Amino acid sequence: MTNKIVMAEVRMNREIAPGVYHLQMLVEKETAAAARPGQFLNVYPEAGSRLILPRPFGICSADPDAGTLEIVYEVVGRGTEILSAAGEGTLLKIAAPLGRGFDTESLKSLRTNDARPPVLIGGGVGCGPMLFLARTLQREQVPVTAVLGFRDRPFLIREFREAGCTLLTASETEQEGIFSGNVIDCMTAAGLSAPAYFACGPRGMLAAVDAYVSADCGDEFLQVSLEERMGCGYGVCVGCSTRIREYGENGQPQTVRRKICTDGPVFRGNEVIWDDGTR
Amino acid sequence: MTELDRKAAELGIDLQVSLAGVTFSNPLMTASGTFSPHESSQFYDLSELGAAVTKGVSAEPWEGNPTPRIAETYGGMLNSVGLENKGADWYRNSELPFLEQYDTRIITNLAGHSVEDYVRVTEKLNACDAIDLFELNISCPNVSSGGMAFGTDPDMAAEVVRAVRKETDKPFIVKLTPNVTDITVIAQAVEDAGADAVSLINTLLGMAVDLRRKNAVLARKIGGFSGPAVKPVALRMVWETAKKVNIPVIGIGGINSGTDVVEFLAAGASAVGIGTASLMDPRAMVRIKSELIDYMQENGFSTIRQLKDAFDI
Numbered sequence: 001m002t003n004k005i006v007m008a009e010v011r012m013n014r015e016i017a018p019g020v021y022h023l024q025m026l027v028e029k030e031t032a033a034a035a036r037p038g039q040f041l042n043v044y045p046e047a048g049s050r051l052i053l054p055r056p057f058g059i060c061s062a063d064p065d066a067g068t069l070e071i072v073y074e075v076v077g078r079g080t081e082i083l084s085a086a087g088e089g090t091l092l093k094i095a096a097p098l099g100r101g102f103d104t105e106s107l108k109s110l111r112t113n114d115a116r117p118p119v120l121i122g123g124g125v126g127c128g129p130m131l132f133l134a135r136t137l138q139r140e141q142v143p144v145t146a147v148l149g150f151r152d153r154p155f156l157i158r159e160f161r162e163a164g165c166t167l168l169t170a171s172e173t174e175q176e177g178i179f180s181g182n183v184i185d186c187m188t189a190a191g192l193s194a195p196a197y198f199a200c201g202p203r204g205m206l207a208a209v210d211a212y213v214s215a216d217c218g219d220e221f222l223q224v225s226l227e228e229r230m231g232c233g234y235g236v237c238v239g240c241s242t243r244i245r246e247y248g249e250n251g252q253p254q255t256v257r258r259k260i261c262t263d264g265p266v267f268r269g270n271e272v273i274w275d276d277g278t279r
Numbered sequence: 280m281t282e283l284d285r286k287a288a289e290l291g292i293d294l295q296v297s298l299a300g301v302t303f304s305n306p307l308m309t310a311s312g313t314f315s316p317h318e319s320s321q322f323y324d325l326s327e328l329g330a331a332v333t334k335g336v337s338a339e340p341w342e343g344n345p346t347p348r349i350a351e352t353y354g355g356m357l358n359s360v361g362l363e364n365k366g367a368d369w370y371r372n373s374e375l376p377f378l379e380q381y382d383t384r385i386i387t388n389l390a391g392h393s394v395e396d397y398v399r400v401t402e403k404l405n406a407c408d409a410i411d412l413f414e415l416n417i418s419c420p421n422v423s424s425g426g427m428a429f430g431t432d433p434d435m436a437a438e439v440v441r442a443v444r445k446e447t448d449k450p451f452i453v454k455l456t457p458n459v460t461d462i463t464v465i466a467q468a469v470e471d472a473g474a475d476a477v478s479l480i481n482t483l484l485g486m487a488v489d490l491r492r493k494n495a496v497l498a499r500k501i502g503g504f505s506g507p508a509v510k511p512v513a514l515r516m517v518w519e520t521a522k523k524v525n526i527p528v529i530g531i532g533g534i535n536s537g538t539d540v541v542e543f544l545a546a547g548a549s550a551v552g553i554g555t556a557s558l559m560d561p562r563a564m565v566r567i568k569s570e571l572i573d574y575m576q577e578n579g580f581s582t583i584r585q586l587k588d589a590f591d592i
């Protein structure tokens with residue numbers, strides 16, 4: 001039994017754009033070493049806060065040598081507001097890593113036939129998990145194009161540059177020096193084409209990305225990270241269930257129910273039923 | 280012997296309880312729908328459990344409700360999962376064999392939309408020796424037919440119990456809904472119809488509004504309310520029911536500490552179920568068990584019987 005529940009010590013918790021925070025925490029080295037891009041962690045509310053359910057956040061960086069994990073989050077309610085006030089040295093109870101992350105193994109066989117860089121697409125705080133993936137691919141010496149979309153001010157730009165990415169940045173409000181519009185407009189304007197795509201962000205953005213990728217290489221080469229309101233984050237409450245199109249051995253699609261927290265959060269584009277009427 | 284059983288033994292504490300003719304190593308049970316054998320086993324040794332109560336299972340697979348299914352409220356939560364499950368065959372072939380590796384009692388929670396549904400799922404699972412008891416869920420507020428409808432009408436409750444009684448020699452518990460005027464009336468009806476024990480409470484009906492989306496938080500609008508906030512309601516109902524019926528009562532609702540367990544035992548429960556706490560803390564079952572041992576040690580109780588007898592409520 002691996003102990004996934006650990007106490008993490010806040011090392012840094014900095015506002016990097018209005019209402020958006022970058023938090024680094026110190027954990028056991030094994031915990032950091034176990035984390036893969038696309039996985040998430042649960043932050044448990046402090047007893048006495050009257051909040052009861054864990055808050056899930058995508059892991060945006062893991063350093064096994066330093067024993068650190070990082071997340072990027074937006075303040076949207078009480079839980080994230082309390083988290084934003086956690087100063088250096090604060091102890092957080094977390095469970096990490098959780099869920100199934102991005103499959104990067106399949107990139108290897110893909111790249112022997114097609115050397116064009118894979119594209120990573122992040123929307124808002126969805127850029128966090130993409131940064132972890134970018135850093136991992138940099139270590140594997142895979143060149144990467146990253147498309148980052150923001151509502152307002154961009155963030156994490158320097159980190160993506162340091163991860164060696166070719167960057168396309170878009171904002172829906174006028175921002176100096178960056179594309180004005182959403183990520184799809186930005187990709188279309190750049191005429192982006194690739195053998196594989198990875199994306200994390202709001203569901204609407206992911207659905208649009210799926211349409212774009214379907215028209216390019218086919219959405220079986222797209223991996224997306226989904227979100228849903230969670231009760232437990234580790235597969236016991238079945239709160240986060242979603243309909244998934246699974247392909248059996250004969251290639252015939254079959255609709256099944258899957259848990260986002262343990263079967264995902266990462267799924268392939270052709271598995272997701274975008275208009276499944278559940279939202 | 281498990282780590283905590285060793286701790287108890289070293290302190291001369293015996294946590295054993297028995298009900299419906301079955302002995303349990305301790306009074307702590309998971310509450311249905313908040314435990315999944317494989318996933319929970321990643322966080323603690325399932326042999327620490329008095330009983331593993333599994334998620335509601337129906338004769339055929341059920342889809343459940345649309346999402347969002349979860350909402351947080353002040354000190355509690357709402358769920359509208361709607362008994363999504365993969366059906367009795369899957370349960371028998373996948374879930375049970377895994378659970379059997381552990382040294383704990385297995386209680387299988389059964390769901391249905393009609394009397395025939397309950398009978399069919401009982402038939403399908405009755406031959407499984409690994410199952411120690413059934414728990415009949417006639418109290419789920421999240422399905423539109425069956426479920427809670429059976430638990431709010433004493434005649435219908437009795438009818439399901441009689442029908443299931445004919446199908447099985449295994450002892451069974453009937454799980455009751457708090458969404459009634461007088462829960463003891465239903466408890467009495469299922470006792471008379473042949474139930475071996477009752478468990479209560481299932482979730483209270485509740486609702487939450489999302490001001491930003493200008494809609495209810497849950498896709499189904501309403502859902503089942505559980506967690507620390509419901510404890511006083513659950514305790515009151517357990518106390519009332521234990522006074523009224525002769526079969527054992529399993530107390531459930533808002534338990535999140537060793538002293539919460541003590542309160543339920545004091546109010547007349549023979550054992551307890553722990554639900555939402557396992558979402559709040561995946562290791563809640565073992566933490567609470569350890570706290571119960573500490574409480575017994577600090578207060579000089581060496582058996583659950585002694586503890587219960589010390590209270591006169």
Ligand SMILES: Cc1cc2nc3c(=O)[nH]c(=O)nc-3n(C[C@H](O)[C@H](O)[C@H](O)COP(=O)(O)OP(=O)(O)OC[C@H]3O[C@@H](n4cnc5c(N)ncnc54)[C@H](O)[C@@H]3O)c2cc1C
Pocket residue numbers: 040053054055056057058059071072073074075076077078079080081125126128129226227228229230265350351
């Ligand atoms: C797998 C996964 C990864 C995520 N990664 C990130 C991330 O990297 N950065 C980030 O900023 N946010 C992320 N989120 C969303 C984040 O969990 C919520 O914004 C956060 O829980 C809100 O908590 P709150 O108390 O501030 O808000 P409240 O609205 O007060 O929360 C009330 C309840 O609703 C839940 N909730 C609210 N919004 C969401 C949501 N969008 N998704 C799931 N549950 C929600 C909360 O967990 C809580 O139980 C992720 C969600 C999931 C499911």
Ligand SMILES: Cc1cc2nc3c(=O)[nH]c(=O)nc-3n(C[C@H](O)[C@H](O)[C@H](O)COP(=O)(O)O)c2cc1C
Pocket residue numbers: 231237238239310311312313334335358360362388416419454480481482504505506507509531532533534552553554555556
């Ligand atoms: C997510 C969730 C799913 C549940 N599913 C079931 C179920 O399948 N069958 C059942 O009898 N009760 C179910 N319940 C009710 C619990 O077993 C328990 O009776 C209730 O939550 C009160 O206890 P608690 O406050 O400790 O959670 C569920 C509760 C929750 C929170």
Ligand code: FES
Pocket residue numbers: 229230231232233234235236237238239240241259260261262
């Ligand atoms: S959040 Fe509980 S099963 Fe996924």
